[in-house]
Amino acid sequence: MIKPVISIAGIVAVICGLLVAAVYIPMDGSSSASDLIVNAPGKAPPGMVWVPGGTFRMGNEEVLDASKGNPDRIKQDEVPAHTVELDGFFMDETPVTNRQFAEFVIQTGYVTFAERKLTKEDFAARGADVSAFPQDVINPGSMCFNPKFDRTQLRTDVPMWEYSVWHIVDGANWKHPDGPDSTIEDRLDHPVVHVAWEDAVAYAEWAGKRLPTEAEFEYASRNCGKNVKYPWGNELVPDGTVMANYWQGEFPLQNRNEDGFTVTSPVKTFPANELGLYDMAGNVWEWCSDLYSVDYYSVSPRRNPKGPAESYDPDMPGQILRVQRGGSFLCNYNNCTGYRTTARGRGDIASSSYHNGFRCVVDASMYPRYLKRQEELQKLGVSPSGASDEKVSALLR
Ligand SMILES: [Ca+2]
Ligand SMILES: [Ca+2]
Helix, strand or coil: CCCCCCCHHHHHHHHHHHHHHHHCCCCCCCCCHHHCCCCCCCCCCCCEEEECCEEEEECCCCCCCHHHCCCCCCCHHHCCCEEEEECCEEEECCCCEHHHHHHHHHHHCCCCHHHCCEEHHHHHHCCCCCCCCCCCEECCEEEEECCCCCHHHCCCCCCCHHHHHEEEEECCECCECCCCCCCCCCCCCCECCCCCHHHHHHHHHHCCCECCCHHHHHHHHCCCCCCCCECCECCCCHHHCCCCCCCCCCCCCCCCCCCCCCCCCCCCCCCCCCCCCCCCCCCCEEEEEEECECCHHHCCCCECCCCCCCCECCCCCCCCEEEEECCCCCCCCCCCCCCCCCCEEEEECCCCECCEECCCEEEHHHHHHHHHHHHHHHHCCCCCCCCCHHHHHHHHC
16 A cells, blocks of 8 residues: 655645635626635744635525524524635634743733723723723723522523623733632643733734634634534534533533533644644634624625624624634533634623633735744744743743
8 A cells, every 4th residue: 555645734735725726606706716825925934824715605504494493503693604715824823822922921011901900981992881880990800700600590591691600800811810819820831811802913913913804714714614513524522532622511500521621721732623723613712803793794795804894793782892713611512602613702892801812813915024023023032932931930920
């Protein structure tokens, strides 16, 4: 037997290239897929992989029919599926880790949203309705799971019920994920959490990168847009193997913890998808650049969609919402099923939480600028994998 030796990158390029050739059928003449960026503009930045451009059906192809039930908990915002053409881009292999975020903070002195003593005006400037705020100055803090939630009062049949088991913890932030008494020192290679959207953008700009668009995230998660329910295929637990960090059992009453993690897990604990991307499902929800609107898929442009001009969600009226993707360690079958490749999430820009992080991308147009930035950061002694244990300890002291 002769085993052909083909690199994973080669296979991916071929698969994605074929997909472009096979799927693209010009419909409206508004654009031509032949000029999509498929080939990488150069060597992949450290810790990133090239996602070749292509054409795919974004969203969920299922026709929602209440009489047939909805075991996957597909939401109305995932339909209609629609054709999207994307240029290629480099994507971080993993969510940004505490170690990487620490280096950013060491270099810049950046203070995250959750660490700031904010006023009503700060929240109002980010779209929040502050009329019900009890005081003018809001203590620094962030959203955590409330293990002491009232089980007798739990109702899971109302919209947004998940929030009833959350609470804001004073002093919770990226350095103290469970509250002031907790630390990241034993979680340096876990995704950073408690980052608001503006914190994620600040990091990305510093690194010479940007947040992915929602379309880029879904396309990459689905291995260049393949019709797969999960980044690893169509079965949630193939051969009994849990493939990502999510919640096994009935949320929020029972966590069987079959994957070994009740909160975040170190990145790369679970297998990568075909492109070499880790944690695209589960672990933490990841901020995207787009504003969120429930009905965006009906009006989304075909080429490189970047989201609506205004956010809209009838369940969260008046709030400015940005898309989050991929689901978190809290997602499970009776709750959000956010680990499905087409599942959409969203977050208020004036908020952060303990299951929410991000990763970055670099597209072809940014690549030359990125290389210059990478050189500058190298001169400052910044490693792409983040700060050393010693540097983080010094920062936390
Ligand atoms: Ca878990
Ligand atoms: Ca994730």
